[in-house]
Amino acid sequence: MDHRRQPLLDELIICDPAIMRGRRVFRGTRVPVEVLFENLADGMSLDEVLVEYPTLDRNDIVRVIELASSALASPQAA
DSSP: OOOOOOOOHHHHEEEOTTSGGGOEEETTSOOBHHHHHHHHHTTOOHHHHHHHOTTSOHHHHHHHHHHHHHHHHSGGGO
């Protein structure tokens, strides 16, 4: 069983006015977070997204999806 602490959203995504005019991007990249969700919504697989955006990290993407899912599933999200 893996007991390593999973990163939180603010450790995976940054918002800096000097990077992409303050759009939320994956840390260490210039890839906006919405690009992930737009591409998945358009039918791309996770592997295809990673090929298209090689600066993204699979573990970071999976964790962001998990966190977004949890946030949207909570009663406060409605």
